[in-house]
Amino acid sequence: NAGVMQNPRHLVRRRGQEARLRCSPVKGHSHVYWYRQLPEEGLKFMVYLQKENIIDESGMPKERFSAEFPKEGPSILRIQQVVRGDSAAYFCASSPQGQGFDEQYFGPGTRLTVT
């Protein structure tokens, strides 16, 4: 399967724990986007990364959230000290050129539940 891989698919964390979500883009894609989907809502942009660089993090909460896309390995979305409001589906998408006309290939999402 050459598509976007996300793991884990489901993640349960207690309040105060850390959540680490992984995204492996389509092979050859160097642009990654993270989106969050709260229950009954659409996807909201969080952050756009290119290899080793954060290009746009305008949608990221100021605290507790961070993202990286290292030279080697998957992109990681990290949520520290999770709270119940962080419960959502987190989708990763990749594109070949990072421009508007690119189709973004979405992963299956990680469903985070904070108890």
Next chain:
Amino acid sequence: AQKVTQAQTEISVVEKEDVTLDCVYETRDTTYYLFWYKQPPSGELVFLIRRNSFDEQNEISGRYSWNFQKSTSSFNFTITASQVVDSAVYFCALSDTNAGKSTFGDGTTLTVKP
């Protein structure tokens, strides 16, 4: 700022009916891209179509068709002869030319009853 509005929160039809999902967008960009995605109950996002702002031709793909009208900032999606398998949440999205990040509408939940 970009905005996408899908005014229809939920639509319910009976199999074989035609159904149109509305999408209205706002952007200051002169060049932009519009998308439709399907999210079935399994939760993944399925890409359906991409349209750029300079191409106002309507498009048909099987039972799916799209009507892009720049004058009204609308990009509507019609399913002809709907089927139960069409039941899903459908999202309209808009992206700018530079960064490619997309702004999504809140989605329309389509239920097709047998």
